[in-house]
Amino acid sequence: MTLLIDRDQGISSPALVPGEVDLARDHGGAELTIGLINNMPDPALKATERQFMKLLQAAAGPRRIRFHCFSLPSVKRSPEAKWHVESEYSDLADLKRHKFDGLIVTGAEPVAPELDQEPYWRDLTELIDWAKVNTRSTIWSCLAAHAAVLHLDRIGRRRLPAKCHGIFDCEPVTDDALTRAAPAPLKVSHSRLNEVAESDLTQAGYQVLTRSAEAGIDIFVRQYASRFVFFQGHPEYDALSLQREYLRDIGRYLARERETYPHLPVSYFDAETEEKLARFEKRVRHQRHPALTNDLPALTLRADIAAGSAAAALFRNWLQYLAADTKAPLLAR
Helix, strand or coil: CEEEECCCCCCCCCCCCCCCCCCCCCCCCCEEEEEEECCCCHHHHHHHHHHHHHHHHHHHCCCEEEEEEECCCCCCCCHHHHHHHHHHCCCHHHHHHCCCCEEEECCCCCCCCCHHHCCCHHHHHHHHHHHHHHCCEEEEECHHHHHHHHHHHCCCCEEEEEEEEEEEEEEECCCCCCCCCCCCCEEEEEEEEEECCHHHHHHCCCEEEEEECCCEEEEEEEECCCEEEEECCCCCCCCCHHHHHHHHHHHHHHCCCCCCCCCCCECCECHHHHHHHHHHHHHHHHCCCHHHHHHCCCCCECCCCCCCHHHHHHHHHHHHHHHCCCCCCCCCC
16 A cells, blocks of 8 residues: 655554545655555554654655555464555565665564574565665664664674663764754663674674663664664654553563563653552562553653654654765765
């Protein structure tokens, strides 16, 4: 399915609704073709569509975006999610039959001990190789970033002592047009159990653009025929994304689907909410039952999280790069 995104279009539904979009009429002005390879787990599938659509809309200005959704066919799906992908998404084979200015590839929920043992590994590595020479730039988000550097340079990720989960202040470490005019510090959502080491990346020729004192590397890049941009975080997350994940993990703990109680997201809830959640945690550790989710306190986020502002600036710069004449100097120069 193809959608045409412009700044006056309402994006309120978490699902992609085909609608009646006249793609044949003359829209005028600049237009970019962007593909989203959405491999997120089923509960986040539609939310991810909405988040990237809203992010591209905020970043595009008067420019129109011709937006295609895909998903790797080897990603395991529930019957409902599979129906949604089959009925609303373009076939992955269409990717190689059309010209794409840019590509965004999300991570997927791990099901194997190692990334190169995942059932979608072959499809993903073929996509990585194709994107190197068939896009102006491709964004690899979270687990997709880890998978890409493993395939490209055999850089393995490392397990963290505890989940990196929260909103972190990230600072530019080099001058680059991708981060130009972005708010400082960039407040970026991270939600991951693993990381890639900066020393491994720099030795292999990657350039680190932003880093957090607490979360480590945030954005790094590598130039091929396409400029590959890697996010260890989730710039697309809206204000409530981390809350949904945190509540999901509490539910899994109470249902005995996980053994450890989740840590609070860093710099996310206000002080009063953190106190209430600490009391709730103490209670459920002594009385573990799924029904206790009904007793969760009201949650209030910190006022300074600024969800989305950093991502809008980054994606605005990315779209400007994609729109530049192919003979113009590369973004990094």
